[in-house]
Amino acid sequence: MSTSPHAVEARELTKTYPGDVTALAGLSLTVRPGTVFGLLGPNGAGKSTTVKILTTLARPDSGTATVAGHDVLRHPDRVRRAIGVVAQRSGADPVATGRENLLLQGRLYGLRGAGLTSRVDDLLARFALADAAGRPAKSYSGGMQRRLDVALGLVHRPEVLFLDEPTTGLDPEARTAMWQEIGRLAGAEGLTVVLTTHYLEEADHLADRIAIVDRGRVVATGDPDRLKAELRGDAVQVELRETLGEVDARLLATAVGEFAGVREVTLEGRLLSARADDGGAAVPAVLAVLQREGARVATVTVARPSLDDVYLRHAGRRFADADAAPALAGGAR
Template identity: 80%
Template sequence: MTTHAPAVAAHDLIKTYPGGVRALDGMGITVSAGTVFGLLGPNGAGKSTTVKILTTLARPDSGSASVAGHDALRHPDRVRRAIGVVAQKSGADPVATGRENLILQGRLYGVRGAALGKRADELLDRFDLTEAAGRMVKTYSGGMQRRLDVALGLMHRPEVLFLDEPTTGLDPEARSAMWEEISRLAGDEGLTILLTTHYLEEADRLAERIAIVDRGRVVAEGTPDELKGELRGDAVHVELREAPDAVDAGLLATALGEFAGVREVTVVGRRLSARADDGPAAVPHVLTVLEQQGASVASVTVARPSLDDVYLRYAGRRFSEAEADGASGPRLAPVTADATGGAR
């Protein structure tokens, strides 16, 4: 049986910035060739630092990394020839035309002659930029600039394409159009895509496998369906009118955890979440227990498992809370209770 080496592999990456900020704390991922792999996490979780190391723009304090079969620390030049990178900020020259940017990119990677112009025209057509090819990039809309950025990353036909937050700052329409482009890219023979994002829907829609990142390490990994499938039943989310103190939060978690069919009760600030075998049937009991405990309820929702629920299980907080914390700052400690009602 033939064993194929991974397109991207990182093991035990540690990276600390001045001031003692630990950006990566044992980060590790393995990406199979020809797949779309998503690094999902809030801003500050360590996704961009991981990409910088894998694309040879930074070195870790310790750990190992390889891309397209090349050691990223020992042979960075080989890695650079094998990858395309679309950074968070556009790398296009704003006062050059779209086509001029592509031609320059191709020349930097050694593309010459008729193949250079042909490849530029192919990408302009593919990303619906042919009519704007002769315009300066500074006249492009945000969506057009982002499509050009991806085209630049593909100019030399890389083996691995890194997309670092590719839709940040785009309006909903432009983001949807970019998702379609990335989905089409995933069908390119042999192309591996490593996508970083803090949009739950983006990761769910585009990535074949996802690594959920929190505080510089992977806390969960699998396909979107696998990760959501681990959460049996329904998610019950309660918004309280006031945040309980630690003692009261523990009492709420314990009381709800004693009810059959309700588990994984978590209280963070004013938000209470739980898993239930039958969400709608559990809601009246949840409301009764909260009333008995003196907790005032603002709203209740029942939903099928989402990646946000997966993040809550493994990171101990909701994605929006992690975003607000900046992933590395202080946060409210969650109070949880297991199926037997033991608060912890």
């Protein structure tokens, strides 16, 4: 085991792909040992590129990174032996059985004999795959395949486990089961887990600390509850019946922001968002302003701060809007 104070450390990572696509623009982060660290960001924010660099599958244009105390550029072989990786796409051989996949993975890491057999049996039982151990992996359900992928990443007892979008495509029941297992890995076994996700609820539920990534940079980092607590007051959202023109939208947002106790007003499309010291008290005044300005209201909601509100504050846009933007603009990976 490494004596480094950080399980993972990255400093000023940059990466540009052909076509002048900027994936990382000076990304930095640190991960404490024995924790679940969430890289939260929309599609195209740079999460997968970060993981590729940290797992030695890509080289940064500049910057440095260490994993389990080993430099990813100078000692990639040491990094690979210290980590487990569960990519977005399954790495299992679809024709081989679950047991055969695990045995092969162990042999690739130099494990042999009774020790390997015992380890495989333990993992099959732990991930509820023992009854299906003799079946080809291609016959597994989506949830079973994902559990097999995680088991493959754990065969050699890594110090750091990278999970890249581990629950994408899973049904709610399978997702919940995966959340429970990920929480147990860090809590009961002291494994460091680096989790990338674009699910706000997943990051909020699992991560001890998160880094919010936007356009290739970390724009906020910390404990999810603490990040939400920094947003004083309530989140007020008003959905308008129609989209306003640019000038009218700007004037409307300014008018709402003039009410005492209301701040951080944004209007994107038909959704007006604001922070208020007392959301319940602010709503009548906000509605009065909207009515005066001729804006018709469809719905109004008041809620405690969420990670979506944290993202809006630090990135300047709603998470859902950012999630759609790279697909439209050919953004970062």
